[in-house]
Amino acid sequence: MSDSCQTYTVDELVKAKIIEKPLDGNHGAIHPKGNDFVEEGIPFVMASDLIGGTVDTIGCKFISSEQAESLRKGFAKPGDVLLSHKATIGRTAIVPKVHTDYVMLTPQVTYYRVRDKERLNNLYLKYYFDSPEFQNLFSQWAGGGSTRAYLGITGQLKLPIVVPSIDDQQFIAHILGTLDDKIELNRQINTTLESMAQALFKSWFVDFDPVIDNALAAGNDIPGALQAKAAKRKTLGDKRAGQHVWTSDEDARRASATEGASHKRKPLPDGLQQQFPDRFVFTEEMGWVPEGWDVLPVSDAIFINPKVSLKKGTLAPFVDMKALPTSGYSVDEISEKAFSGGAKFEVGDVLLARITPCLENGKTAVVDFLGSGQAAFGSTEFIVLRPKGEISTPFVASLARDANFRQHCITNMVGSSGRQRVQNSCFDSYFLALPTEGPVLQFFTRNTEPWFLKMTQAREEIKALSKLRDTLLPKLLSGELRIPEAEKQLAEVL
Known part of the structure; x- marks a missing residue:
């Protein structure tokens, strides 16, 4: 200074x-x-x-x-x-x-x-x-x-x-504020990408929008329980809300995080639209579901707390409960400890908080910070969810953040009011309707995996920018770093 x-x-x-x-x-x-x-x-x-x-x-x-x-x-x-x-x-x-x-x-x-x-x-x-x-x-x-x-x-x-001096103050604010603006932009992109994945998951696997659209187009009967949804779909006509296929980062930047099933979205490609049935059948487990789809409990559709090879005393990455985010899926605080017990996981797994109030707050994370075959562990209060078969990590992550699924978990907690926990048996009584064949699940994966990859990349950039900001801060305040040097470092990362 x-x-x-x-x-x-x-x-x-x-x-x-x-x-x-x-x-x-x-x-x-x-x-x-x-x-x-x-x-x-x-x-x-x-x-x-x-x-x-x-x-x-x-x-x-x-x-x-x-x-x-x-x-x-x-x-x-x-x-x-x-x-x-x-x-x-x-x-x-x-x-x-x-x-x-x-x-x-x-x-x-x-x-x-x-x-x-x-x-x-x-x-x-x-x-x-x-x-x-x-x-x-x-x-x-x-x-x-x-x-x-x-x-x-x-x-x-x-x-x-x-x-x-006020000039020095404004310079410091400009340099550090520019870095924070870039960090915030990346956070907003991640929020939008998560919202897009969540909207697509809900549209296809919760609300069954493409099936309603096909039933309307074919003139088939719509079950009474789905009449209200069908009426809304009908008013949108050929625009077919909730079925947009985003294909670029520019789409992600333009999409609103609160857009939901906006009528601005484009319809599915005809080839994919035809992979959805045009009728519903009634099931005891879920009520009306797409004809020809399987109805499975979550415990059959995905792995719950799968086995992971990690011996006691082995030094491994460790994730505490506080590191699980309430929005986004990134784990920012990862330490290293000798394994002595706790939830074990590998890359591609999804971590779900099983206790109050963490579950209500939405604490969920995707394990995207490990290498192939690398094991890590964390709090005993995590439930580890792993994709099975054609189900992907984005599908499991979207399920973990789905409001209906989380409410089911919360309702079925066991224990004292101050420390209730989700039991594994909870996943035997929540059901999913899934296509038995065809490209629907594969297309969901192809469409959402790039978004999750972008979220990981944005998180890494946030970490790098935050580290640079925290390095520059004391140097700027002390006067060790002057304007030309600071501007040069800023230009190199933007």
């Missing part, structure tokens, strides 16, 4: 009117409780909602605007810098633009609001909070490593903040 660098305490920044006094969420009796949460409303942001430097304003809890207005503090606005300071400490993010005027914070999270933008850049402040020097100091002051780690507002006012 330049020689014009100055160090202030947070309190001094407040008194100099550079920032407003930091505030956290509401404590005590007025703090929103579990039964206060609503389906949609004001985002209620906890420390766990600060993920990868962003705020999860979709998966977070919500409170009503009426309740929010009854609270006295914790109103964080777009552009505010967030810092978690209780239990889960040191997470940071900037409040994004949302459909509401503000988000509400829990007492775990503090917001920092810049008043004088000519003297302090909010993105620089966020990156300063991310720096190893600040994180180490913050952890020490908060009693890091303890389940009671905490640094309240009074303690935070004493924290030192290094403030270089």
Whole structure:
């Protein structure tokens, strides 16, 4: 940094009117409780909602605007810098633009609001909070490593903040922000790709859309239970929603993650459309299913906790429960330990959380980080699912994220209310309808495997970009790395 660098305490920044006094969420009796949460409303942001430097304003809890207005503090606005300071400490993010005027914070999270933008850049402040020097100091002051780690507002006012010239701040924000923008783009692509695979799986193997379309075209009877779906399909006519075949990364970038079975999608090729039957038959296990398809329990269709050769004491990759994502399928935290027990798996397997609340939160992962024949292990609270026959990893991963399947698992959990678990027998009572012959399963695999490969590649790029950002951060803050060198490194990876 330049020689014009100055160090202030947070309190001094407040008194100099550079920032407003930091505030956290509401404590005590007025703090929103579990039964206060609503389906949609004001985002209620906890420390766990600060993920990868962003705020999860979709998966977070919500409170009503009426309740929010009854609270006295914790109103964080777009552009505010967030810092978690209780239990889960040191997470940071900037409040994004949302459909509401503000988000509400829990007492775990503090917001920092810049008043004088000519003297302090909010993105620089966020990156300063991310720096190893600040994180180490913050952890020490908060009693890091303890389940009671905490640094309240009074303690935070004493924290030192290094403030270089505004030009240097903007340069640092630009370099690191560009890397974060690329990381976020890759995350969005992965979200879209997962959504596309999920939509195709649901269309073909849950809603049986192509079969309904064929039945309508042939003038065959539609079972009463499927009349509502058939009516919707009929209104779409030749557009045949839910059957789009994406063929390029450009399609993935253009597709919306929430597109679902949009009418914008193109119909199936005629040759593939003809591989779906045009009638339904009734079964005791699933009700109405495509004529000629097999009805199998999940335990027959895929392998549940398959055998893996891994001797005790062998050093192997290890995955903890916290490493399983709630969206996407990438495992980012992989360590190495001597095998002493736990779920064993190989490349191509799918890991499914079997305990509460992890299962409800959607924790699922695809094992795409091992070499052929390499074994790894993880938490005893995983269930390992493996493709069988013509069923592929994308099919199993899509099944694991299917809402009906997950609800079945949740409903059939066994154990105390605080620690319920899915039993393997649960998979004997959930059924799949699958084609007995023809290219349907093969085409699903050919269409979705490139998407999953792209997700893996994007994850690796995210890891490389994150490593570069974390390497540049302390060098930029210390002034060790100057503008030409930083721009050169940035150009090499973009």
